[in-house]
Amino acid sequence: MQIKTLLLVSIALRLALIGYGELQDHLLPVKYTDIDYNVFTDAARYVSQGQSPFLRSTYRYSPLLAYLLLPNVLLCHVWGKLLFAGSDILAAWQIWRIGQLQQVSQRRCFWSTVLWLYNPFTVTISTRGSCDSQATLLLLAVLALLLQGRRLLPALLYGLAVHFRVYPIVYAPAIVLYLAHRQLQRQRHDDAGGQDAAGSTSSSRPRQQQATTAWLLAVLQ
Numbered sequence: 001m002q003i004k005t006l007l008l009v010s011i012a013l014r015l016a017l018i019g020y021g022e023l024q025d026h027l028l029p030v031k032y033t034d035i036d037y038n039v040f041t042d043a044a045r046y047v048s049q050g051q052s053p054f055l056r057s058t059y060r061y062s063p064l065l066a067y068l069l070l071p072n073v074l075l076c077h078v079w080g081k082l083l084f085a086g087s088d089i090l091a092a093w094q095i096w097r098i099g100q101l102q103q104v105s106q107r108r109c110f111w112s113t114v115l116w117l118y119n120p121f122t123v124t125i126s127t128r129g130s131c132d133s134q135a136t137l138l139l140l141a142v143l144a145l146l147l148q149g150r151r152l153l154p155a156l157l158y159g160l161a162v163h164f165r166v167y168p169i170v171y172a173p174a175i176v177l178y179l180a181h182r183q184l185q186r187q188r189h190d191d192a193g194g195q196d197a198a199g200s201t202s203s204s205r206p207r208q209q210q211a212t213t214a215w216l217l218a219v220l221q
Contacts, residue, residue: 013123039058042056065131081126084129084130
């Protein structure tokens with residue numbers, strides 16, 4: 001099964017669950033929709049009236065989230081669920097991309113994507129109206145961009161992820177160590193090239209920088 005087929009089937013599954021959730025909310029006393037989704041919608045309503053989203057009690061999220069969910073108030077109240085489910089799908093695509101960048105076998109890429117797309121937890125979390133898929137998508141995009149050798153864009157996306165949800169800050173040490181490892185590899189490559197071309201050595205580089213980078217590499221290994 002190709003990645004496009006996986007994504008299409010998972011889209012249909014999530015749309016079906018969103019529709020089922022609407023029925024359950026109207027017919028059963030136990031609601032399918034996450035209570036925080038109502039908080040998001042109320043915050044968006046305050047924003048639509050030119051007020052602060054934090055006037056809604058228990059709203060403890062980024063104000064950007066309230067702006068993203070303005071269509072909940074202006075268009076359709078399931079907009080946010082569609083947005084979160086879409087982010088869930090894009091997160092799976094990022095998992096596939098990361099596997100490709102890491103030169104993982106097609107079989108492993110396939111099953112990694114399947115485990116995300118059809119995990120009952122990830123499926124229900126996004127279709128119930130939880131915004132966690134937004135931070136997940138941003139973090140996976142950061143990883144993919146770092147693997148491509150980018151710096152500025154993943155830094156901006158990482159800051160946005162931490163702004164949305166504070167917990168991604170725990171990944172900062174791992175990102176710093178990865179960047180230090182990559183920088184050390186580049187320095188070694190440049191030094192080797194310089195020695196071959198002009199017989200120079202790396203002694204001109206500050207010793208403190210050498211020691212710090214070597215320590216970071218030792219931690220990684």
